[in-house]
Amino acid sequence: MKLGDGVEAAIHCCAVLAGTGQDATISAGDLAEHHGVSASYLVKHLKRLVAEGILESVPGPAGGYRLGRAAEAITLADIVLAVEGREPAFRCANIRRRGPSPLPDDAYLRPCGIAAAMLSAERAYREALQKTRLSDLVTEFLETSDPRVLERGCAFVERARRPQPASG
């Protein structure tokens, strides 16, 4: 099972923007530099987060990204599914129906038990991701990080934040 590289960057960006607050944005270039990833790579994932309403994009040279809703209303499942898509990880090609001596459609009215079990495990994964809110991650970060890490993060946000009029 594999998740794309973009998931880690997307979650970290959302966490930074949760710390930034909704009265300011940070540019894709600053987010990319802070996380040591290419801006073009990052923008692809940020756009997916915007499409799902997790982030909001403020256009223009003084614009950037901010959370699209409160950090309490964003879960890890929201972010992972926005970046990776909602397709199940298990791809059922219905191989039970392949091979010689095929049977008609009405012999397969029940879903394949193998596919059903695989998809049930995926539901458990997504439910676990739904239990972690972005706000939980930020709280845990603030409460448990080394003071030097906190200071570096705060210094970045102070330098990179671009004050904006209140959201829509």
Next chain:
Amino acid sequence: MKLGDGVEAAIHCCAVLAGTGQDATISAGDLAEHHGVSASYLVKHLKRLVAEGILESVPGPAGGYRLGRAAEAITLADIVLAVEGREPAFRCANIRRRGPSPLPDDAYLRPCGIAAAMLSAERAYREALQKTRLSDLVTEFLETSDPRVLERGCAFVERARRPQPASG
């Protein structure tokens, strides 16, 4: 999140071999034909199942594959991890440490909370897969399949099974 194509074929082959019993094998060629996949593609996955002890390979022209242990002792997690590998789906590249103004190692003694939450959800997925035994899938198949599907499956096993001396 993505699983490789081989997972579906691997689980179906294990289910067929559970129905075959451990006193006989089925060749990779017959398993491939029955599932409508290429034999060379399938052998790659069967070898991984053998490496994990889920299947046993009997060499020679009259050989083939059989379960390496009882179907009650094989879970979906065993099969999926054998085919896909044990690496976590979430790849933590430690991007929290990238970017300008790097901090020394001892500022990061605690694991990243984001990685911890992602890996915790993966544990939930694997635990769900562990709860489904191969024997459960076979029982469900026998109890719920259309009679024509059962007949087709039994006819295949009768035709393809190669009696063998008892295992090890």
